[in-house]
Amino acid sequence: MRKRGPGGAKDTVGELVTYPFCMSVRVASALTAGQMLWPRVTRTTMGALTALAGADALRLTYSALVDRTTGE
Incomplete structure (x- = not known):
């Protein structure tokens, strides 16, 4: 079994959720899709x-x- 240390999957997901550039791309994509669907x-x-x-x-x-x- 592989041990999770610094830089593991939990840290990666946390950065993807909290990093402003990543979030701005996701929000813009969701709003664009929303404009077309709803x-x-x-x-x-x-x-x-x-x-x-x-x-x-x-x-x-x-x-x-x-x-x-x-x-x-």
Whole structure:
């Protein structure tokens, strides 16, 4: 029986799931396929994700402005 050490299958899967470039390719592929197979549901999902991204951008902007004005 082969022992699992550093760099084993668990680490590889973890990197594939958490690495931003890999995830961006998977998300883009899923949304593209969704547009072809389920356009209404995909548009709704994309709208929700866009709103989430906008809220996150506003939060980051606010946080940067607070840090800049308080000198932290």
